[in-house]
Amino acid sequence: MVYIQSHKKENCCPLCVALDESECAEPYIVVKSEHAFVILNRYPYTSGHLMVVPYDHVSSIDKLSCETRSEMMELVNHAIQVLQAVYCPEGFNVGMNIGEAAGAGIADHVHVHVVPRWEGDTNFMSSLAQTRVLPESLEETHRRIKEAW
Ligand SMILES: [Zn+2]
Structure with a gap:
């Protein structure tokens, strides 16, 4: 796989x-495309919280190529369609910091970030205790999204 050798990586970067x-293990990666991949956020804001990440x-x-940026937008688009089919959210937050x-x-x-949202999902637990109560495990989220992708 050419892209594995060509992407610039950092040993301490959690995404790399x-x-x-x-x-060997595919820890939460949903799909690997030509210039970018899709991975579950290990500390999700809601169930189904995905990240679209360039190999670079x-x-x-x-600092990315035009091709990479375009592909990332297509992956964001597909992520929205998959999350809509699997979780039926009422909205999405899509963005980057x-x-x-x-x-x-x-x-x-x-x-x-692609975050599915529901009315009232920022409940008092999350705002008071900085704790998020998620209805399913990351493994289950990974299985459902990967199946639908
Ligand atoms: Zn990195």
């Missing part, structure tokens, strides 16, 4: 590490 480990370890979309000042958790490796 997840991609490397995917060769760069901090902003302006570029730079730590903007709230990026993994600032060195740009990625797009």
Whole structure:
């Protein structure tokens, strides 16, 4: 696989590490496309919280090729369709945080969040206790989304 050798990686970057480990264990990766991949967020805001990630370890979309950016948008689009089919959400948050000042958790490796939303999903547990109660495990989410993809 040419792209595995050509993508720039960082040993301590959780997204690059997840991609490397995917060769044996596929930890939460949903699909690997030509320039980017789709992975479950390990700390999801809601069930079905996905991230679209380029193979290139760069901090902003302006450092990516036009092809990579285009493919990422197509993956975002497909993620929305799959999540709609599996979870029937009432809305989506789609976006990226570029730079730590903007709230990026993994600032060195740009990625797009796709978060299915329901009316009232920010409940008092989440706002008071900083705890999120999810109705299913990550393994179950991974199985359902991968099947539908
Ligand atoms: Zn990385």
